[in-house]
Amino acid sequence: MNKKQLSEHIGNMDDRLVQQAEQIPFYAALHRQKRIRHLLTAAAVFTLMVSSFSIGALAFAREIVVEVPAAQESVTLEDIGLTLSLPEDWKGCYEVIEDTFVPYNSPMWEFCVKPIYDAQTPADESGELFYRGTLFYLFQYTDASMSAEEFEQSGIAGIGRYLFSTEHATYVIMYATDVQYDPSNKDQERLYQKMMSEIGEIRFTVNNILENHTDGATFDD
């Protein structure tokens, strides 16, 4: 079969399919509304939960010490007092870009593969988009301290993956879903896949936790 024949077959599809696609909704707004609804529901639940669990959380506070080798590559996100200890061979290979997580209007950090980001290879004909080499985004929900189970049951679970929480915040990681490197560039592909496979080696340290809060961080593997 050739593409012309296939196009003719597609052209003869069911009238109902054709009519259904005549007016397509603004899906992005629908997705946003759905997310906001989930977030609002979750927020209401968390308000109740935080007030009822805070006493228990204080009583069972514990401190977890994460050892960070002195020579290890690390990056500190000052705004949220979080340090990431990265695999040693990431040195010079990554870029951290600060952005805003729109639903919460809170800071968000994008970790990219630097050689891919710097190459700015266009990802479409218009040249407006380029392959960013995004490995993951990291962001913090303030005023919502959740356990992994609570997070999974919340509407937020669809947006990102639970990392850990402190008394006052929950930290979330979100992975890129689209292709992030030029598929025709084997070097980019190799480097990206290698760094993706090493994400599990990243260790997180919450800075000054004993000075600012009475609670420790709870980590989820």
Next chain:
Amino acid sequence: MDDQKIIELYWERKENAIQETSQKYGGLVTRIAQNILSSHEDCEECVNDTYFAVWNAIPDKRPNLFSAFISRITRNLALKKYEDLSASKRNPSAVISFDELDDCVSGTDSVESESESRRIESLIDNFLWQLEKEKRNIFIRRYWYFDSIENICHYTGFTQSKVKSMLYETRRKLRAYLEREGVEI
């Protein structure tokens, strides 16, 4: 005016049937023609040919879904013209849309019997009905209406990379589905 009333006008051979059709569906058919042809004159001619073809097709037919019926006529006429035109008069977006379909087929000319064609079309319908509505509509906008990626992004609010990746995934699945059903692609 209600579609059934417009169809009645055609059955009664009243010339304002075309005016009513143009008023209600002029924008839709012009957009389909423009998606396939780049020249304004060719589009205008195609739209006029559409009204003429509808005038000739009704009576005899009483379409249930008039918008799909008239859209299909426009699409077929525009594609016929597309075949006859030089590359410069073809809408580049339609050319790319055609090329993207290469992912689903081997590219070799094959002779299909009428029954085999019907079977393939029925399989494509089944495949599309089984898809998520969002992906299905985006696929149809791209390969039936020949909308450009930019326009699909404008309608849906999605990014270009998201639309492209959805289309790529759907093309890949369609190919696998047709192969699984024993279609010689």
